[in-house]
Amino acid sequence: MEWDRRTFLQTLLTWGMIQGSLGGVNTNPKINQYYQILAAPTPRKLALLVGINEYGEGLNLKGCLTDVERQRELLIYRFGFQPQDIITLTGKQATREGIETAFVEHLIKQAEPGDVVVFHFSGYGNLIKIDPEFAPSVSEGMIRGFVPSDSLIKNKPLSTTNDLLEDTLMLLGQSLATEKLTMVLDTSHYSIGQTLQGDLRIRSFASISEQPNPEELEFQTQLKNQLKQITFNSKQSFIPGIILSAAGNQQVASEMRGNGFSAGLFTYALTQYLWQITSPSRVEVTLNKTAEQLVPWVGTQQQPQQNKGNKQPLFTYYLLPSTPQGAEGVIISVEDQNNLTLKLTGIPANILSQYGLNSCFQTVTTSSTPNPLILQLRSRDGLKAKVRRLRATDTQPLIVGQLVQEVIRCLPKTVGLIIALDSRLERIERVDATSAFASISAVSSVLSTGEQAADCVLGFNPLRLPAPSKEPNDTQNLGGYGIFSPGGSPWPNTIGKSGEAIKSAVERLHPTLDKLLALKLWGLTVNEGSSVLPCSVTLETLEPTSHPLSQRQTTRLDFLQEQPPIEGKTTDISVPNSGLIQVSRGSRLQYRLENKSQQSIYYLIVGINSNGEAIAYVPPKTELESENIGIIASRTTFIVPYPDIGLNWTVAATPGWEQNFVILSQAPFEKTLKVLQESPAFQANKGPILILDNPRQVAESVLKDLNNASAIGSEIIGSAIDSYVLDVKVWATLSFVYQVV
Template sequence: MKWDRRTFLQTLLTWGVAQESLTRLNPTQQFQKYYQTLAEPTHRKLALLVGINDYGQGFNLKGCVTDVERQKDLLIHRFGFNPQDILTVTDKEATRQGIETAFVEHLIKQAKAGDVVIFHFSGYGNYINIPPDIVPTLTKGQLPGIIAKDGITLNNGNPSTDNILEDTLRLLGRSLSTDKVTMVLDTSYHSSGHTVQGNLRVRSFPYPTDNIEREEFTFQAELKQKLPKSKAGTNAGIILSAAGSQQLATEIKGNGFSAGLFTYALTQHLWSTVPASRLNITLNKTTEQILPIMGGKQEPQQENSPSQPLFTYYLLPPVSQGAEAFISSVEDSARATMTLTGFPANIVRYYGTNSIFYPLNSSSSSLPLQLRSRNGLTAKVRQLSSEQTPSEPLAVGQLLQESLRCLPQSIGLTVALDPQLQRIERVDATSAFSAIDIVSDVLTEGEQPIDCILGLRSSFSSPSSQTQETGTYSLFLPGGVQLPNTLGKSGEAIKSAIERLRPTLEKLLAMKLWGLTLNEGSSQVPWRVTLEGLDPKPYAIEQRQTIRAKIKTVQQNTDENTNETSALNVPGLPKVPRGTRLRYRLENLGEQPLYYLVLGINSSGKAIAYVPPYEEEIEASENDQRLIEPGMKDFIPATSTGLTWTTSSTKGWEHIVAIAAIAPFQKTLETLKGISEFKTDKDQILTLENPLEVAKALLQDLETASNQTNTLLDPNPDSYILDVKAWSTLSFIYQVI
């Protein structure tokens, strides 16, 4: 008997929805029940992961199958899914019928009340123009939908798509017998008309379509009819989208891999986070990784019912601590292959050989694993000592935590050239960049990761925003967003433009080096930093804390004037009005004194640093810098000094890093002393004339601090060797409005 798509889905749906009415989860169940999900053996965890690279017709993507692999690894090794309960549907299998059938058969047919269900889609999306006779109440005449493998056709050279509407996905989600549903959609619908944004591939299909099968709405009607009354008006669980309605979802390029920018950042955070992270915190952390690449033009969104808890994936991971990698295969008793999972992509890009990892929750006799070679997200590791026998053998799925981070000392910028530049412009630009030693690569094409783009403003501007200066040279983020204060004058020669932009290039490299020290997830330095506004009483804007450090001193907030919850639980990255007075509250939660430094870029694009007072006559001494004693806190700037930290008068994003170490920042302070405004007798906020020199000095200081705790590796003149027990770098990103 041959069934058509509609009959087949009808039969499966009838079975699945009938089960829902018998076993529906009590909606009054307390949030604590969600923490106990993994302790309830009768509750399953089901996932359907869809990724499509191969669309054919010249519209292929690169990172969708990688997204599926990263989600699968996360669900199995971090959230305890049974591999048999995860169905992956990729490329040729991911047809319209293949996706809808898999959803019904694998999820709706099997899921029972209380089960956890994950649906992930990575691929193209677009808008469908809907004729009025089909949906008369539709005001805009368009509906969003995802595109299956067989969804793109060419009619006389004109692309057309056959979509699965997002509304259909919602109805499928509501048809499940459980409320614990998360849909992750790494796609977008709004299109700029191009398949590339800056240097990144775009997951919005560049053409809307007028083609919609009436069968799609018939299928929706059948889904609605079969929904029990208890499901009327409910949401399809939690929907996480890669971008806003008028934004673009993009793909990031790494060395040897491509991935959805949203999926990569999301899974990276979930690998390293503590259990049961609130959803808004997860999305904020994800957005922080996307911002330096897309500049606020891609902001992940959440859609969820107010009755649903905001715990990511509704799950408590079996292991409370996060990890940076896991063993994916074992060669012998001393060698294995690991997959890097818990690092931001910019750190993976430079993560060096000889870096050290320890098995999670390992015993004192466990041997460290040393990274010997790496290809993209996969690395070969071996036990550091072959003379000892480890207490536990290497095993597939074993989680690994970072111990020593090795970074090359010779790190430069990779600059891409705008494809719209003429050939002579590209030749001249390549020649000019060759004279700038901090630029390591200049790309005219290819799939390599980049740091910025040199191009014409007209290449990345919408027609409505173009001015008489649209033909001038400027620097852009990888996602095509113009960097502040980089636009030149009309008629400028490209070699002159590059020389003019040299200070900006140095600042970009300094920011890149600061970013390579971020380690909130892996640091074992116990401290907490809170960004506060003063209006006039202190109120919390954002808070960061090392999550793996052993806190031996319980530090209570003793500042009764600080409202801790006023801004910390607001979805989205913090927004701070121009002219707001700020301060940072630093708390030492351990038993060892901590030295600190605060660096960053303000919204006007200036590099800045907070420098505490010190005694000039006590050179190279631990007493020449302010420190935080164990169990104590410090404020910067201190109210008693009269110094104010005020947000810039320019709208934009500010990115600040707070750095703590177990040894003083001697090299960094020596470098800062070269600034003409530097004072020795008071704290100050300096505009950095030499941010790159400061960044290099900082790395030297962090390595010096690491020498106090690193007992595994000898110094290497080609690498910085940084020990997670010796330093911590926390990041703060907020928008000045």
């Protein structure tokens, strides 16, 4: 329903003040120490979540309500917020006055020193012209705004906008009695003059507003006068708490479409990562992991940012998760004790789109529910999944809010690329392109941009207008056909010359499509959060001396048994405050692989470099002077490339981004190594790091090897001969993404 101001405030006053608490079972002493510290009465946790889809015909967004739902579920089930302490404003409720009133009444008037406060906004942002008289310090006479549902004011000049100004939001934050404030802003202000960037809808208003509402400026004046009366704010103004923004200053935030749902790209990646973390996570680490998930969608065109306040928080949202075990989902309804509905909140979007029937989950154990129950996927609609209790003999009750973890991942054997056609293509070009793609087995479907989720876009260069401060990549090829990411980032070395026939372009791009499909298939195996194979991998640079850049490790087993530290474990890793880790062109790298298990494991490294080439590392037999190549003994550390062979892993000389997958398994990669060793590059003895001419075949072999290593019995998955069935106990795929500069 639509609330007026009086009803809104009356409702606020009727809600109780119930404190959240932290709990859960954990046997890891180090993590237990953190939870014991927080075992005392916890601070109150308050949240205001705003999401607006409805802006008018041609302007509506699609994923903002999903953002609010994901954030709310995360705060309740993962960080211990009480439902009555979270206000959500969506649609017509999210007026400028409504948002500001809720901030004052729900957050400012209730929050006390030490309390935790979260503010989230998903919707349009924009730029607003302002008279220098009101903002003499603003360069170029522009200020930032957040577009509410009532942005256009009736009975006012058309040039007046009713936006919530960024300065107002900062003043509201400074007015809180607590410094533990986190603002999550899944919006952007920089406009490219379009509603789509590639295949993704953007969250920047396409036009600049003429002037702010005078009532908004008056409200700012009132806030400033009130702040002057507060001693600790009288000397200086500062950014309150920490602000997590979806994109940089000259970038746009975008929405992704999944299979049956839409969401903000930033919010989805952020909340998905936070569902799976198991230990204290610094904010910059959280942001870096989130940025990596955005790369396959938008390249480096959208990199989340953080703005530090007066104090740097140690943990995301200033809190530990309320349960020290990560999760891939949560029970949201119980039809009966054999049939339930899950919300799949912790699964990456690219994997969720291919998540198959018969996949299995287990309930997270607690002191009250010590025995995990197995639930099997029967159907899925977007983020919601219908599951059944696998074993009727399990009689332990299931309840709403219970977390579940991935046990078995089923993936279809027939995965193809979905290609969107640039909206600027003429009808005859669309017909010819669709016809040409029909003969390419790597492509499963062809559609128009904006229709549904796509893996890449066939279009012109530039696909969108470049930022004013940047030059086009190749002025000689403007107008040529090429392949782009869903967010409009050009795939390296794919732009053809002007005048090329589109059928010829599709044929020329055939090898690139095989690389993209390989990248998609490798990405479906990533399971850092859910793997129960104990391992760790550190990416290191060798220049000027060996230094760690990034570390990935599985953590789920840490809660089942304590593992002694491995000698030489790296802990001194510097993470950038914003965006991706950056690596200089031509740098020398190495991977430090740590096998923490009680048995030998096998490894494989594949990926895509900044030239757009598919690569793989083929372990030489000389590593251990054994026929079992690519093996790491129990409880040992191994370096790749193997130092004794005098090989360097050198970063490509082309600026861009690279993604490598380190895949570890309890069983050897027999099929994959056979395919690699039969490749022309290996036969020509070009060294262990190969440029693949058959990336799709290599990727399919990886899935076959992991399927064989899992060996799931038919009593669980039936006769699923059309699926790869992977057991999280037997493999771990750790992804490394970095920007080459």
